[in-house]
Amino acid sequence: MAEAPKRGKLQKGKATIFDVAEQAGVSIKTVSRVVNNEPNVRQRTRDKVLEAVGRLQYRPNAAARSLSGRRSWVLGLIYENPLEFSYMKDVLNGTLSACEEREYSLLLRPLTLPSPDLVEHIERFVIQARVEGVILPAPMGDLSELLRLLREMKVPFATITPKTLAAGQVNVLCEDREASFSLTEFLINRGHRSIGFIKGDPDHSASGNRFAGYQQALEKHGVSCMERLVRQGYFDFDSGKAAAAELLDLPEAPTAIIASNDDMAAGVLLEARQRGLSIPGDLSVVGFDDTPLASRLWPPLTTVRQPIREMAETAAGLLMNKLNGKAAQPPKEPFACEIVIRESTT
Amino acid sequence: MAEAPKRGKLQKGKATIFDVAEQAGVSIKTVSRVVNNEPNVRQRTRDKVLEAVGRLQYRPNAAARSLSGRRSWVLGLIYENPLEFSYMKDVLNGTLSACEEREYSLLLRPLTLPSPDLVEHIERFVIQARVEGVILPAPMGDLSELLRLLREMKVPFATITPKTLAAGQVNVLCEDREASFSLTEFLINRGHRSIGFIKGDPDHSASGNRFAGYQQALEKHGVSCMERLVRQGYFDFDSGKAAAAELLDLPEAPTAIIASNDDMAAGVLLEARQRGLSIPGDLSVVGFDDTPLASRLWPPLTTVRQPIREMAETAAGLLMNKLNGKAAQPPKEPFACEIVIRESTT
C-alpha cells in the first residue's frame, strides 16, 4: 500500500552535501567551502552553490560536522540551580544569544552545591558532548575542584565575576564595589548614620566587593563601621529576613539596611512589615541586582542594576573567540553598574 | 622540545570504542552492545568490557553515535522568553531532569512572540541539530503555525497545558479549572460576594480554565457573575496593576480580586497600596502559580500551586518513550493543583 519514498524528491531538510553538490554541479568540497564561508571560491561558483542550498533547504548535519572536524561547536553552562532564577535568567539569555550569533549549541549543567560527585558529573558532561568551552557564572568560577578538573581536561572556560581571576582564562567583572560605595554614600547623604549591612554568600565575589564598598563609603564620610550592624546572609529571602530580625532587635536599631541582593532585601521588607515599621519612614531598605522582584515589592526597592546579560554575552563571545584562535583581546574593562532609586529609601 | 603525545597512554576521556575493544579483547560491536545495554552478551564478556570502559574512562562520542545511528538523542524546548522566569524555571528543570535520566541532550530555543520569521528559526533549529522531539510549554502548544511546521517535519512534540489537545501527540494537563473553582469557593465561603477577576493572556489555556472555574463557583453559590468585575490582563505585572485600577475605580468596588497569576496579583497589591487600601482588610487578593514572588510580597499571597516541574518532567518522559517506540501510554490524568492559603485573604 504505502509507497516507498521517492528518490527524486528529497524530503525537506534531508538534503546532504552530496545532493547540493550534484545540483550545483560542483564537488562536495566546494559546497563545504561555501557553507563555511571559506575564501577561494569564485563568486559565480558560490552563487550556484548558495542557490542549490536554498532550493534544497540544506543545513549541514551538526553530528557529521563535529565528527569529521573533531570539533563539537558546543559550549557548556555550569551553574548552581537557584530558587530565585532572575540572575540565571540573564546569564542564560546572554549566553544563548552569543551562541546563536556564532552558531554554537549550548548545553546546560545545573549543579546543587555541595556536590559530592561533581567530578563525575562534569567529566561525563564534558566528554560525552565534547564540550569545547564552559561558562562559569558565580560562584562556579571559584570552585577550585571544578577549575582543576577543567584545566586537566584542557577545556577553556570563562568566569563571570569570580573572586579570584583564573589565569589564562576569560574573566568578566563588574564594578560591584564602586556601586556599593555609591549606594552607601547615597544613604549617608540622605542623613543616615546607622546603616545595617547584610552580607551575601561568601562564595560569591559580589559579597566581598559589596561589603568593601560599604566600608569605604562609611570611612570616607567619617562614619564608624560597627560590627554589630553587619550580619551574614546567603543571598536568599530567609537569610535576609533572619538577619533583619537581628538588626531590628538591636537597642539602637539602624535607620537603613543594605541587603546584598534583592531577594534578601525582600526578606528585610517582610520582617519590617511584621513589626509594623513603615518603609521608608522608619527604615530605608536597599538591595542589589534590580530583579523583577525589586519593582514588584512594596515599596519598590532602591537597588543596583548589573548588566548581567551583557556580561554573560561578552564572556561567551570572548570564550568563542579564544576557541577559534582569534587574537586574545585585552581583558575587558569591568562593566559599570547603575543605581536605581525607587521608593524604599528616604 | 615538546614531546609528541605518547601512543601508549591515552589522554583521559579520549579513548574510542577501538581502544576499549582492544583492552577487553573483543570486537567493537560487542563493546557497543555492552555500552548500550543490549541483550545477548555473556556476563563474563560484559564484565571484561565494563572493566576496560572504567579503566579508560570511555564515554561514547555523541556525534559519532548520532551520525551512525541516524538519531541525535536531542530534545528541543521551544518557549516564549518571559520577563518573570518562574514558570519557565520549573519547566526547564523538569525537562532537564527527564533528559538526564535518559541521556538525552536538551537544546533551548527561546522565541519572542509574535515572531515573523518563526518558521525559519524553527526549521534551522530542528534540522541542524536533528532534534528528535520538542517540548512545547504554554502558549507554544497552540501556535498553529508552529504545530503545522513540526508535523510537516515529522517531529513529534509534547505540549504542556495547551488549549486544544494536539491529536496524536503527548499532552500534559492540570486541573486548572477545578483549582480556580475551589479558590473562588474559598472566597465565597469567607463571605465575599463581589469578586473581581483579572483574566490572563488569552493564548494560554490557563486563562480560559481559570475563568471558567470562577464562573462555575459563582453560579453554584448563586452569586451573579457581573461583567464589570471581569477585566482582561496578560499575565504581567503592569496589566494586573492597570486592571486593578479599573476595578477599584468602580462605584461598587469588589471586596476581593482574583488575578490569574502571581505576577498580576503583585500588580493588584501595588495598586491597592498606592490607594492606601489595607490588605486583606479592605481587599482580599489571590494569585495563581505559587511563584517565589508570592511568598515575598506583603502580605504573602494566597495562591494555587501547580506542579509544573513534574508536568514538564512527565511530558518529556512520555515524549522520549514515544521516540523509543515504547507502548503509547494512556493519556496521563490531569495533574492536581493545590491551594496555598497565606495572608492576603480574610
Add this chain to the structure above:
DNA sequence: CTGAAAGCGCTTACAG
C-alpha cells in the same frame, strides 16, 4: 580556484 581520497567513531544490517 577546485576536487579526489581518507577518515572521524560510532551503529546498522547481516552472517554465523
Add this chain to the structure above:
DNA sequence: CTGAAAGCGCTTACAG
C-alpha cells in the same frame, strides 16, 4: 552469543 563490513555526512590534508 559474537564479529567483519559498510556507511552515516561531513572536514582534513593534500594535490593540482
